[in-house]
Amino acid sequence: MDVTGLLDTAAEAARAVGPRLRKAFRSRPQVTTKRDFHDPVTEHDRAAEETIRAVITARWPDSAIVGEEGGETGSGDLRWYVDPIDGTANFAAGLPFFCVSIAAAVRGELVAGIVYDPVREDEFTASSDGAWCNGTPIRSSGAARDREAMLLSSYPTPLDLEAEGEEALRRYGRLVGSFAAVRRPGSAALKLAHVAAGWSDVAYGTRAHPWDVAAGALLVRQAGGVYLGDPLARGAYLAHVGGFDLEGSALAEVRPGRG
Structure with a gap:
């Protein structure tokens, strides 16, 4: 499996919804709920997922997509996990801590992923080759206690x-x-x-x-x-x-x- 191609697709799909999310941010979009009032969703969640699905399907048609809004579609050894807006409550209220999350797994093993912060335009990417923020390698180090x-x-x-x-x-x-x-x-x-x-x-x-x-x-x-x-x-x-x-x-x- 072309891991670089998978990561490129994830990044392309995440970037594709960035302009929409930045434009809608702090517009106080209408909010509906799913499970209960603690579980909000907006029209932008659904629209962003549709865009992401379209990008993935165009590049990798023989794959499954598991999305928060659209559920599971397709089939195959390659599965994509998509959250178009992780942190919808923050997005809807105007708090700048939300992101787009997309990951690819092959036969149950995670091989590529991106967490994209559209407000700061930070791209956190990972594959079997390493992990990066905006193209610079990152290292998870810090406090010991x-x-x-x-x-x-x-x-x-x-x-x-x-x-x-x-x-x-x-x-x-x-x-x-x-x-x-x-x-x-x-x-x-x-x-x-x-x-x-x-x-x-x-x-x-x-x-x-x-x-x-x-x-x-x-x-x-x-x-x-x-x-x-x-x-x-x-x-x-x-x-x-x-x-x-x-x-x-x-x-x-x-x-x-x-x-």
Whole structure:
């Protein structure tokens, strides 16, 4: 499989929706909801995914596409995971922390991906050859311990609170007390890209979908960081920079695969 061609296609598809998203940003687009009022969607999510699908299909017609808005279409050993706007709530409100996430997997192995920040026009790309931001190689390095580290996490979400009750709040309290800083910026894909670049140290989330994390997981791993969890299945994930002491971290108790 032509991994360079796959990465080029992912980048082309992501860039193709950049102008639309920048123009719509801070226009306060109309918002509807999917699962509940915590799960927003706009016309721009759907339109961007249609554009991305068209670019991919034109280049790789014999492949499957799994998108947040359009579900799964097509078939073949090559599968694309597409989130046209990861961080829709931020996009709709005018908060500049959202991205386009596209990843390609061949027979269940991630081989290429891009996380594209259309506001800053940062392109985080990864393949079997490495990981880059705007063409410059990146290395996932940073803090070694909680007390020096920046944690990016949306935990606890409303679903976490529903499932875990008071324990979710107690756990969140332990994280706030253990880490140098805890931030809840939204967008799993962009959080993972920042860990890959060494701009933050740890990212943790629950109930993530493959389109949320597939590209980011490849970025972290190819940049020399650690990604725990299955990026091609729904579930929890934990990523950290290389050299971080997870065993000594307050997050050790929730790491995917524990026990």
